[in-house]
Amino acid sequence: MKPEANSSPWNRRDFPEAAREALAAEPLPTAPFEHSQTRRNVRHATDIIQAKRNAVVAELPEWQALRSAGAAIRAHTLEHLDHYLLEFEANCVRRGGHVHWAADAADARRLVLEILAPHAPREVIKIKTMTSEEIGLNACLEEHGIHPVETDLAELIIQLGHDRPSHFVVPALHKSRGQIRDLFASAMHRPELTDSPEELAAAARSYLRQKFLTTPVAISGANFLLADTGGVCIVESEGNGRMCLTLPDVLVTVVGIEKVLPCFQDLEVFLQTLPRSATGERMNPYNSIWSGTPAGDGPREFHVILLDNGRSPILADAESRQTLRCIRCAACLNACPVYHQTGGHAYESVYAGPIGAILTPQLHAMHDAQSLPYASSLCGACYEVCPVEINIPEVLIHLRSQVVQQQQSTLTGSLGLWNIAMKSAAFLMQDGGRLGAAVRLAQTAQAPLVSRNGFIEWMPGPLSGWTKTRDLPALPAESFRAWWRRTRSAQPATPAASEPHHE
């Protein structure tokens, strides 16, 4: 599949470059301490969610069983995805809903506009939805004269600040209360506001209440689709979601095709694992589940747009298919030491953090975001917390191998420094004698780089990345194998395989 022309506000730079900027302190007169403030805010928020998550996970003795069940249900669903989507469609339609299928982002945007056209809304209210961000819906609506009003507190902060979400559960976690206060004070014309979180939330409540009561069209995403009932489940905290789902006449839900579950009852697993993983709560304040247009309760017109946009090809890869099990809890972001440092923006992607590092390049058929699979130290913290057991490090390595193969298929890539270095190292590492000789050579060759203190404090080329902030011990004069040969030569050396078996 050809990647779509850039339709989102995410202009994608390589991760190392974007991260370098995120980690840099900007010159004081331009934007004093903004990066430092952002990094402090990210750290503060992720520390708190992590601690809460760990506490409520520890109190469930069957946590690992819930993870395994969740993984099995999601894996099973993906193996039978077409079956469950068709079942969902039939049941949703039977209950009065309309189901649309969007092959890509442009398709989804066109469908939304077509659905909205007869109602000619000037404004729509929106629940936080990453699929909307993924298809660049807000910009598209604005272009067509429809103003989208974000109703989730964090998304409102993002929208009023012309900012980008940096986390898909707590999109504005990079903002401090002081920054939010300034934003609200100016956008809502409330100069008297203080930075008390209660007061800021109350300001959002009064700012949005009239919108909820009068706006006839709402747009949402969804946490889960339920095949057996044609149901949709949305998990939230503030009640803005419930407002959008029940008060307007028309509701449009844009949801990735992978979000389906076989049965209503499967929620018994995910309503335990999702809240604990996402916000560290035993249960989030509100979960809404409905199907179609139930008589007299909620919107009279309900549309579901099933969004593919690069998902279906991911199913073909047995190794990385597990990426689509994701239930968007963001626990992997909160656990990730890379995310802790850079925050979400450095990923230059709707989906940040470890899951973003594997999902984003795959959604673009590996034609884009090739630096993201390398945006990890493979520490494994993400896998440890994942409530559906996505082995993110394993998928990262798998995707790295695809990036390497892409590079090796081009002349510049195959002649690149990395490729030559890795090929040469692989040659040396197939033979103990060769490796020993290479080490002896290096012991001599390193001399110009070694300082008088016995450390290497400067190295050239790609190796300079190390010595910018770190020293490296010089190779000692005698390697272990040389020491062994010198001191233990009386003992029989054991050549590979040819040596008789020792008891």
Next chain:
Amino acid sequence: MRISLFIACYNDALFPQTGKAAVRVLERLGHQVEFRPAQTCCGQMHWNTGYLREALPILRHFVRVFADAETVVVPSSSCVAMIRDHYLKAAAMDNDPALAREVKALLPRVFEFTEFLVRKLGIDDLGARFTHKVAYHPSCHSARSLHLDEIPLRLLRHVRGLDLVPLANAQECCGFGGTFALKNADVSSAMLADKVRCVLNSGAEVITAVDNSCLMHIYGSLHRQRTFVRAVHLAEILACSEDESGGESVLAPDQHYALAEHSARVATETAQ
């Protein structure tokens, strides 16, 4: 028991003292240690960087070299994690059932050094003496792949004179990650800064771990900042014994970890 030491390629070249310490500890326990000079590398660097094809001959070589070993002990948890977590996958990727069979036969005989001492031999007191304030860094592979949990701490708690101090945010990665430290040097450095701050705040004189790769990274910054904190592999701490009876000290004359040498000398003097 006849133990085949897989030293790990970077220990061989950069940290021979760790291998010598492992040999000393195992021999002191009465085991016969062998070193197969044909050994090279587990293939982890290639595998984790995405050079899976290039990793294949390396890991095949490993399997061939150690196929008939009674027990393989490795003073590097990330190498053991590579072998346990990825070798079978590599065999499947290469459609090589013979390799898969050999890997399956070999896996139960491969142990990380401290895991071998505690889980296999059932020993947690090596009679070691090391009179320093020490913090333990649980490297990611040792904690999340091998689940060593309390094993290294149990060993450290039995070392005479050792003052084990807690390390804040111990479970967080130091930012090494193999080629990650080069490809994402800025992020890696920022992660390292956090780790080093925790190490310095702990008040430890020595930071230890079961992986010299992480220690090389952490010490790289500690040394750059000219702090007094030294990095010492856990095997070297365990090798510092009270009842040292002459002969060549395996810890001398390595220049980098002079502290371990110093400790051994102090220990020897104390014992005399």
Next chain:
Amino acid sequence: MNNQIQPGDSRQRILARIAASLGRDPAIAAASAAYAVLPRHYRATAATPPAQSISRFLDRLHEYNAACVRVASEAGIAAAIAAVLAARSQSGLAVVSGIPPAWLPPGFNFPLANPLTAEELDRQPGILTACAVAIAETGSLVLQSGPRQGLRLHTLVPDHHLCIVFESQLVATVPEAFPRLDPNLPTTFISGPSATADIEMTRIKGVHGPRSLHVLLVAD
């Protein structure tokens, strides 16, 4: 790929892509057989003594800043409601259809919520409902549209929600709640008053939903 996809094409295209990716024909069965044997080794039921569930439920509500009053029998509901309203200096609250008149104390206004528009509900001081089931482990009330439980907007727009829970409706764990629910009805899980932690992860009670939640736990 063409930029313009014809309506209707996408459905076939997506289904074909999924089938191709999974390496088989679009027509499939066997899903139900595979589904039946998925591992589910978590607690489906817990042999929790009712007293323990009750105390856990009360703890959870307390953590959420939701007030809970225990009532000895159904006959005591009216007096308990009167006490709550008096304490809040509230002249009454809207009730959903199906609420037994015997629950309503004299001397207060109890307009029926069902005919009210959202704007009118917004001017009501509160809402009275019962629930379908309550979950001790998570301190959740589960409401399904219908008699005694109202419509979804009824428990959303007014700023105060008073919910009657019978002890026989209380289950210990999340999985125990599901067999008691009708999967076809609009369903809302309510766990404490509306809240947000979007500002520096500080949990703030009350954003858009009711800012006060009262539970009357009635022995039966």
